[in-house]
Amino acid sequence: MNKKLLLIVSILLVLSMTLAGCGSKTVEPAAPAETTVPAETTAPAETTAPAETTAPAEPEEPATIEIVDQAGRTVTIPSHPTKIMGYNAMGQGFLYALAPLMI
Numbered sequence: 411m412n413k414k415l416l417l418i419v420s421i422l423l424v425l426s427m428t429l430a431g432c433g434s435k436t437v438e439p440a441a442p443a444e445t446t447v448p449a450e451t452t453a454p455a456e457t458t459a460p461a462e463t464t465a466p467a468e469p470e471e472p473a474t475i476e477i478v479d480q481a482g483r484t485v486t487i488p489s490h491p492t493k494i495m496g497y498n499a500m501g502q503g504f505l506y507a508l509a510p511l512m513i
Contacts, residue, residue, distance in 0.1 A: 474486050494512045496502035505513055 496505045
């Protein structure tokens with residue numbers, strides 16, 4: 411009798427935890443942004459040549475990137491690694507599917 415009761419209570423506990431974890435959180439909608447209508451202006455009718463535009467200089471990528479994990483540890487790695495490694499078999503499987511040439 412006690413084993414059946416313990417089994418039923420355990421199943422109900424696991425089921426309730428599963429359902430509670432899958433529940434949706436209520437999110438309040440963001441306030442609508444205020445829109446403004448620009449005032450009408452009249453500009454003189456002048457014909458001017460378009461000004462020359464130069465492309466903005468692209469910022470250079472850093473050689474290294476600092477990554478902070480959830481434990482607060484900081485690691486510096488190259489910005490474009492050439493080799494990667496999975497920690498376990500599942501990670502290796504994902505890496506093989508996503509980037510097999512980098513393993």
